[in-house]
Amino acid sequence: MTMTADVYDRRQDRRPWQKRLADASEPYLYSAPALILIIVVMLVPLVVGISYAFRDIQLLNPFSGGFIGLEHFETLSKDKAFYVALKNTLWWTGASVFLQFTFGLILALLLDKPFVGRGLVQALVFLPWAVPSFLAGLNWAWLFNPVIGPIPHWLFDLGLMSQPGNILSDPQYAMWGPIIANVWWGIPFFAITLLAALQSIPRDLYEAASIDGASWFQRFWSITLPFLAPTIAITVLLRTVWISNFADLIVVMTGGGPADRTQIVASYIFTQAFKALDFGYASAIALVLLVLLLAYSMLIILLRQTLLNKG
Amino acid sequence: MASIDIQNVKKAYGHVQVLHDIDLQIRDGEFVVLVGPSGCGKSTLLRMIAGLEGVTGGEMRIDGKRVNELHPKDRDIAMVFQSYALYPHMNVAGNMSYSLKLRKIAKEKIAAAVASAASKLGLDPLLDRRPKALSGGQRQRVAMGRAIVRQPKAFLFDEPLSNLDARLREQMRAEIKKMHGDLKATSIYVTHDQIEAMTLADRIVAMHGGVVQQVGAPLELYDRPANLFVAGFIGSPGMNFLEATYSGGSVTLKDGTVVALPVPLALADGAKVTVGIRPEHVVMGGEGTGMAASVDLVEPTGFGIILHLSLHGLAFKVFTLDRAALSAGPNVHVSFPAQHLHVFDEKGDRCAVASA
Numbered sequence: 001m002t003m004t005a006d007v008y009d010r011r012q013d014r015r016p017w018q019k020r021l022a023d024a025s026e027p028y029l030y031s032a033p034a035l036i037l038i039i040v041v042m043l044v045p046l047v048v049g050i051s052y053a054f055r056d057i058q059l060l061n062p063f064s065g066g067f068i069g070l071e072h073f074e075t076l077s078k079d080k081a082f083y084v085a086l087k088n089t090l091w092w093t094g095a096s097v098f099l100q101f102t103f104g105l106i107l108a109l110l111l112d113k114p115f116v117g118r119g120l121v122q123a124l125v126f127l128p129w130a131v132p133s134f135l136a137g138l139n140w141a142w143l144f145n146p147v148i149g150p151i152p153h154w155l156f157d158l159g160l161m162s163q164p165g166n167i168l169s170d171p172q173y174a175m176w177g178p179i180i181a182n183v184w185w186g187i188p189f190f191a192i193t194l195l196a197a198l199q200s201i202p203r204d205l206y207e208a209a210s211i212d213g214a215s216w217f218q219r220f221w222s223i224t225l226p227f228l229a230p231t232i233a234i235t236v237l238l239r240t241v242w243i244s245n246f247a248d249l250i251v252v253m254t255g256g257g258p259a260d261r262t263q264i265v266a267s268y269i270f271t272q273a274f275k276a277l278d279f280g281y282a283s284a285i286a287l288v289l290l291v292l293l294l295a296y297s298m299l300i301i302l303l304r305q306t307l308l309n310k311g
Numbered sequence: 312m313a314s315i316d317i318q319n320v321k322k323a324y325g326h327v328q329v330l331h332d333i334d335l336q337i338r339d340g341e342f343v344v345l346v347g348p349s350g351c352g353k354s355t356l357l358r359m360i361a362g363l364e365g366v367t368g369g370e371m372r373i374d375g376k377r378v379n380e381l382h383p384k385d386r387d388i389a390m391v392f393q394s395y396a397l398y399p400h401m402n403v404a405g406n407m408s409y410s411l412k413l414r415k416i417a418k419e420k421i422a423a424a425v426a427s428a429a430s431k432l433g434l435d436p437l438l439d440r441r442p443k444a445l446s447g448g449q450r451q452r453v454a455m456g457r458a459i460v461r462q463p464k465a466f467l468f469d470e471p472l473s474n475l476d477a478r479l480r481e482q483m484r485a486e487i488k489k490m491h492g493d494l495k496a497t498s499i500y501v502t503h504d505q506i507e508a509m510t511l512a513d514r515i516v517a518m519h520g521g522v523v524q525q526v527g528a529p530l531e532l533y534d535r536p537a538n539l540f541v542a543g544f545i546g547s548p549g550m551n552f553l554e555a556t557y558s559g560g561s562v563t564l565k566d567g568t569v570v571a572l573p574v575p576l577a578l579a580d581g582a583k584v585t586v587g588i589r590p591e592h593v594v595m596g597g598e599g600t601g602m603a604a605s606v607d608l609v610e611p612t613g614f615g616i617i618l619h620l621s622l623h624g625l626a627f628k629v630f631t632l633d634r635a636a637l638s639a640g641p642n643v644h645v646s647f648p649a650q651h652l653h654v655f656d657e658k659g660d661r662c663a664v665a666s667a
Contacts, residue, residue, distance in 0.1 A: 022406035206362050212410035212457075213384040226400035240385070 052283035059277040072284035089264040094243040099183040104190020112198045128190035137252030140181035178249045197231040313374035313464035320369035330521045346508040347518035377449045389458035390467040397442040404438040428456045448479045540657040552577040555586045576662045587653045592632035592651035601646025
């Protein structure tokens with residue numbers, strides 16, 4: 001019945017063609033603003049950036065710009081500095097995420113308990129997050145500088161340093177400078193999210209557990225952790241991707257030095273693009289980093305799915 | 312199982328005193344219900360017995376041992392929460408066995424204890440379900456199961472049935488009573504529902520404003536309420552109150568009706584009193600008997616009929632099983648049998664019978 005009615009309608013469609021065109025394009029017009037915005041802001045730069053990876057683009061060479069295929073990737077596969085940066089990235093990301101998470105969790109647990117002036121302390125604790133990363137980097141670089149900063153002198157007085165030197169220029173320990181700055185800067189992120197998760201745990205669960213005979217640690221283990229697990233999984237995933245991409249502190253504090261000891265992939269990209277002005281090569285490295293991080297994310301999502309299905 | 316002794320216990324938050332000198336002796340195996348309106352301090356008292364709230368003053372003893380400073384985990388009591396407080400990440404068996412695992416009891420014994428509690432509560436088919444996959448009534452059972460596997464010194468119930476629908480509440484009420492009959496466990500039960508209090512309790516503790524108003528068997532509270540608060544709180548629909556004056560063994564109501572009391576009271580003539588009568592004790596009669604009142608509202612409950620009357624401008628309730636009341640006209644006549652009158656003095660306390 002409806003079929004015949006439809007056919008009948010179509011035959012009888014006497015609308016002017018402008019009207020028909022307008023009706024047909026209506027849904028596209030409605031969604032156009034959002035789609036255009038996404039394409040212009042996200043997809044175009046992504047495609048252009050990826051295309052650079054296959055072209056020879058050097059700012060100082062007016063004859064560059066041609067398509068060179070996979071040449072950048074061949075160079076990259078033999079680039080020792082890249083492998084060093086890859087290893088440094090693992091270290092930088094692992095240490096930063098681990099320390100940020102550990103201290104963030106401790107801080108969240110402390111802030112979860114009521115005490116006088118908690119509101120003020122909470123506000124203060126979250127302050128580092130509001131400091132621009134470049135400013136944080138400069139600040140910590142100065143703190144580590146024996147000429148103006150106190151830290152080397154304290155370490156010397158404690159006997160941890162043979163002389164008040166700059167940790168940032170010590171090939172063995174230089175990476176700890178940006179890591180410490182990063183931990184200071186990133187703790188609030190974990191503290192905020194974990195505190196929010198902590199506060200959503202019903203209090204009477206803890207009461208029931210303590211009546212059941214659970215000690216503080218047993219309550220933490222069988223109530224707090226299971227409740228926090230989803231938040232922990234998602235924040236650690238986010239922060240891992242974020243930190244491995246996060247070159248600001250390294251660029252400001254060490255510039256990747258001494259002797260590439262603090263060079264991570266992200267700062268190596270920055271160095272290639274804005275110091276060597278080789279945009280093509282920098283894009284190729286960025287593409288590799290993108291693929292690595294996508295693979296990592298997929299892995300975590302798969303892991304999460306399996307855990308969820310099991311749970 | 313154990314007795315619980317509460318001596319002069321006080322509780323204050325800062326300057327706000329919420330419990331005043333509570334004195335209560337709970338015998339081994341007794342089922343005591345703390346009842347009162349919200350904010351009367353009954354839950355606070357229960358939480359103090361559990362150790363979840365500190366004791367500001369006085370002494371609390373479980374089985375003769377002072378527990379004021381004892382951590383909840385060392386008091387060997389079990390509690391059923393209003394929200395059930397089941398561990399969402401553990402299945403039913405895990406919830407029930409958690410406390411035993413913490414006590415490092417042998418696996419076989421735990422399994423046996425869980426199995427026996429589960430069969431008592433009809434939870435066998437649900438043992439590997441998570442709490443979120445259970446209905447409200449099932450969760451309630453798990454919470455009870457978690458308490459009984461422990462074989463604790465005492466059971467504490469904090470409004471355990473408030474989150475259930477009426478039918479389930481009635482059913483669980485009967486089950487709790489039956490379980491108490493089987494286990495003979497010392498139990499303290501907090502509720503604001505006076506029906507729960509009446510049906511479950513060996514003794515009821517009626518509380519108001521952080522003060523114990525009356526302690527006694529359910530029918531004692533019903534038949535001989537110690538003061539206006541208990542009289543008004545116990546019983547549904549609630550007791551009617553009328554202003555009156557006492558003189559020479561009878562009370563005179565405002566409209567001049569005189570009701571001779573069965574026994575003289577220890578009151579001076581002319582004393583102002585409040586007379587209370589339960590809606591089910593009011594007698595309705597025809598023209599010329601008792602006082603005239605107008606009918607505001609008729610509520611048939613199926614079992615009986617509640618008539619909302621206006622007696623000299625005062626709201627007044629009558630409960631009757633007589634269906635003829637449904638067709639009562641706009642005006643009825645009520646009278647008060649003297650043996651069912653409760654007389655309270657100006658302070659609101661029950662008037663003592665004059666000694667002969």
